[in-house]
Amino acid sequence: MNDKTTAREVWITGIGLASSLGEGLDEHWDALQARRINVDETTFAPYPVHPIVKLNYDAQIPKKGDQRQMESWQRIGTYAAGLALEGAGLKGNTDILSRMDMIVAAGGGERDLAVDATVLNDQAQGNAAPGALNERLMGGLRPTLFLAQLSNLLAGNISIVHGVTGSSRTFMGEEAAGTDAFRIALARIVSGQSDIALVGAAHNGERKDLLMLYEFGDFALKGKATPVWARNGEATGFALGSGGVFLVIESKEHAQARGAKPFARLSQVVADHARRTVPGNVTAVLDSLWAKLGVPTDTPIITGATGAAYATDEERAFLKKHANAPVRGHATSFGHLMEAQLPLGLALAALSIAKGKLFAANDSTGVEIENAASPSQIVVIGTGHWRGEGMALVERVPA
């Protein structure tokens, strides 16, 4: 390996959070402590969905014109990015923003459901002349919808609205994209390729077109939004959630030079890609990722376990080897935020470290147990519903 003398410590200095539970750190902490869950079991029935709370978008996206150019996932993300920058004391600091790096984990593709339905009914009724699709789309699609569909346009909107322009990269690929966004941003800062980065993701779960994609694979939870650890047998899968999670991470030196205080240290992010061809694949990969972190077996864990049958069964098997570790699964409270799965875990880990305790257990099956100890280390886990295994280590910064 090459020059490691430049290895630098990385701090989390800003957290922006907006979800079905609220916005900002205090609202989220209070909701978690109260075991509050905001789930809508009727609008998308039989699929439970955790809807975004009403946000005052003007507060972070002052121009209505900018808001109109975005669809929900981009508005949620741009809003959360603003909260993160504000929390880190960087809002409007053009000197730093103009050299700040950005990695966004994104999906995309919000559709115009009415236009789709028109096309499909044309076809079903045999009215579809050659080029009928063209005519419907040419006449029906809003020109700016494309910009709301492009994955990299969440980052693009953050550049425009908040002025983050050092660099802009968008990773795709469901849950793994969120892990890799942090893995690469961290590696770049540790090695000196970057000083400060805005990293995160946003997800709008209130989308029938997205539900359809996951229903194709029988991954969408139906009926009651049961606690994630109680999803067994017939009732497996995930409830989609809505939310935006962005973190500001920077080198310790950079933070100290500008007088910024850390929530916690981001020490490691590791990831792999199990083939998942036989039972045990994912458990083995999670075991090996844990080994890379080099932490005690009973280190507290915050996981985004989704409730998807195979993936969460494998993760349960992994957790059995950590029976003394306090575990928290955030999907029960937030739903599954897909690309934002691991980012959300990181945000909650940093918050827990700053608060000096884990948030309340919210589980009747015994996987999550109350624990009042102040955590100095938390392992964050993100296991993709189909592919991708990620793990991160968040640590207390000694005073």
Next chain:
Amino acid sequence: MTAAKDQFGRPTVVVTGMGVVTSLGAGKTDNWQKLTAGQSGIRTITRFPTDGLRTTMAGTVDFIPIEPFVSTTLSDKLADLAAEEAVTQAAIGSKGDFPGPLFLAVAPVEVEWIARFETARATGSASGIDYDSMLKASGGGRFADFHKRFLFGSVADHLVERFGTKGSPISLSTACASGATAIQLGVEAIRRGEADAALCVATDGSVNPEALIRFSLLSALSTHNEPPEGAARPFAKNRDGFVMAEGAGALVLESYEAATARGAKILGVLAGCGELADSFHRTRSSPDGKPIIGCIRNALDDAGITPDDIDYINPHGTGTPENDKMESKGVMAVFGERARQIPMSSNKSMIGHTLSAAGAVEAVFTLLTIEHGRLPPTINYAMPDPEIPLDVVPNTARDAQVRYAISSSFGFGGQNVSLVMAREPA
């Protein structure tokens, strides 16, 4: 200082394998021969009805049959072909066991129309079809393949299986700069010492009705349908938009040290990468040109060279009125008086705009330009634009020695990336 480290003490990153597919054909040999002959791959679209469309031509890759057509499946096959050529040339690792990570630039994957049509049929209704009725017909496993196919990570997942790259594969989009970003991520991983080798692939098979219409509604496309091969006119006064196109490019990057240790042939050097985001507008670049200028300068700085060292520019050169004007202004600002003497030719005049793949396809062509000492032309250049007083290598290829070249890619969302390539380590 040895060739193993660059002047900043970082591992030197070299190219040991390249692969390319465009509308001109599959493979470097075929592409290079046609590119230097000034041949166009743009043709009238036959893949789907074009009734009612303003633009009816594109640089489609029609020699890979996909039936029924699915863009993501074509992207997959294009990536496969390009990566196979690159890995074979590099003769690295063993079959299905590439010793490094994958960085994949890919068009954002979406559930395509075929899935909606089939699900709509499965509802059994002839009217009142909507997402609620389709959702009822979606589960149960009969459409499980659509889930796998239309995940954002699906193309990368397939490439991992096929080539055995290591770790978590990264799928990325920086719009029309994606291919360059994939290469940049590979360069950075090798410089950090995380990997000795990286497979950087960029692919795009997006010519379907909806994608064409989306660009058309933004008035980004050329409507010069007849003759189609005359549609892409970068830098010419009568340019009227870009031409959508398909293709893939792949590069095997290695540290100089690892490549020489295994006796690999070095095809070129990835000497520097620069990027800078533009916060001006979603689809237009800042009128002051600062982001483009800064991006090119960042790449030169990262390579540790000055503007005087550049012998050839492979521009983004899409053929839209706006891009070519802004890019030329940027080039003139960075290179000053010398800008007029540096040849700058747009591959897109022949292959169209391969979108997510463009940065990697054009990096391969830039490295071939350096290797062969021959500059591919900008074709369809009949009407010079007085605002662009540059040497665009009009219409005919010519010989030139190139030591350093720069290739730029710019995309919607304020994405700008430039790559500096060299013949050999400094």
